[in-house]
Amino acid sequence: MSKLVTIFGGSGFVGRHIARRLAKAGWRIRVAVRNPNDAGFVRPYGVVGQVEPVFCNIRDDESVRAVLRGADVVVNCVGVLDERGKNTFQAVQSDGAERIARIAAELGVARMVQISAIGADPASDSVYARTKGEGEEAVRRHMADAVILRPSIVFGPGDSFFNRFAGMPGPVVPLVGPDTRFQPVYVEDVAAAAELAVVGKAPAGTYELGGPDVDTFRELMELMLRVIQRRRWIFAMPFWMARLAAGVFAVLGKVTFGMVKGPITGDQVRQLRRDNVVSEGAKGFAELGIQPAAMEAILPEYLWRFRPSGQYSAVKASAQNLKGGSGRAGFS
Template identity: 55%
Template sequence: MSFRYRVATVFGGSGFIGRHLIKRLAKTGTVIRVATRHPSTANFLRMNGAVGQIIPIATNINDDASVAAAVQGADIVINLIGILYESGSNTFQGTQADAPGRIARAAKAAGARRFVQISAIGADANSASAYARTKAAGEQAVLEAFPEATILRPSIVFGPEDGFFNRFAAMARIFPALPLIGGGHTRFQPVYVGDVADAVMRALELPEAQGKTYELGGPRVYTFRRLMELVLAETRRKRFLVPISWSMAELQGRILGKLPKPMLTADQVELLKSDNVVQPGAATIQDLGIDPTAAEVIIPTYLDRFRVGGRYSQRAGGYTA
């Protein structure tokens, strides 16, 4: 595959989406800088390219000079950084609102030709959720600094290393029931991580993608209840699905949110009150020339490790305790 870009800087490249994107970028021959707080944690990415092609570099996204150094000489800049909950100095405001603007300003000053910002479906400046508000603020800051930037808003992203299906499959292995927050009626449109990585690549290639926002969803819409049923079917476990009222979920979120790695926060409960699906009239993943992959095709390839007896168990279908 030929590619007209020579140098790319990817912020958050060692994360879930990043590891899939780096593989694709490396095949184009592009030199890739992986901007991260801890370069040693990104060394595994080097194996995806030729010697010296993929270079982890220490970067502080809260420091103008550090960000400027990371993007110096880059043709393209991609920001994948995001958090699901606040922890210590990692705040929604700093990570999802301030940092994207800082990165975009530095990219524009460095002469980068393309910028891709990963946001999220539901980004809304008026949302009651701090996550959604700061995602929207990050988009605005990016477009103010780099009007030609492409914004990609995925729904829940799934794949072998995801934090959604894996989390609930792990819970089903331990607990007798799974929670249906708000009754489990919230709708989602899960999108495969490989399709999201392909969408980034297409956004870099297509001239018409400049300055546009795309909402990335899979081919099917599911309720939260249906997603939990999929988890149980793939792990071959029988568990109760227990509806949890919004008020009870908010209380649980406030309590669990105090843990170092919370399973649920009050802000996440607020997010769950709104459907997480592609909005009518939005530009979509299909507009980028990608036919999205259904969750049922991919999740059996990695949730089977949660089955009783493990991935290679000969236990035939049906549910177990």
């Protein structure tokens, strides 16, 4: 019988790519999620019954224990970018990771892969980064041979980074921390690293995963605008203004019981003060034998829908050239 892997958050952006790769490799996959009915799309990743979404509350011991029984390997992809109700940074990224690792050790699960993030640090003033760091410490404490993957911003079809900014209406792209550096990494490369860890081909330890390019936030937006063939004014919002706006929206969120949600939180402002790149001397893709893909090769494959003429932009540009146009008529 093929081996079984439980993937917490296996229907999320990164998790679904890991699930698809492991299904192709013949693994049986248990996708642990809060809403199995919304994760039915993972079933066709394998043959009938190979990939199954199952309910799990990461905040409850018995719920986690139920989905880990019989598993050979566990992958934890669960994380939150902002807090909602009981799903706080502490509950999900720190306590949740600890609970998974502790119960995995109790049940004799052979290996664990923890998807963390560059910048994870138990001493950080960012609650997101601090709880990511605490989660890593808990995983190492209970599963000493775990593989921890720390990606920079992850991009690819369905991402919440380039898609978010490309889809913004209006002539302005507001940025907080335009000079902050990032090292975006393709989601399939992260999934490939996780697959190596699952099958035991990645030595235990922490790996920081970044793509081949390091760019500032502003440079990333300029690249995105070139890909979608649009002109926008990039507005560099000062940190003091961003903190003020985040504070106002935080108050509005409380008085409206979450109905009003701001575009940025105070914790995200704190994160944007720090570069999000691979640390000097850190293990990464090179040690895993993976050559990461460049953004320029991937972004046009899924951002084309934001172009003025969508999938017909290239045809329209060619027609314009034949008429003696400048070839820039598709920009707006």
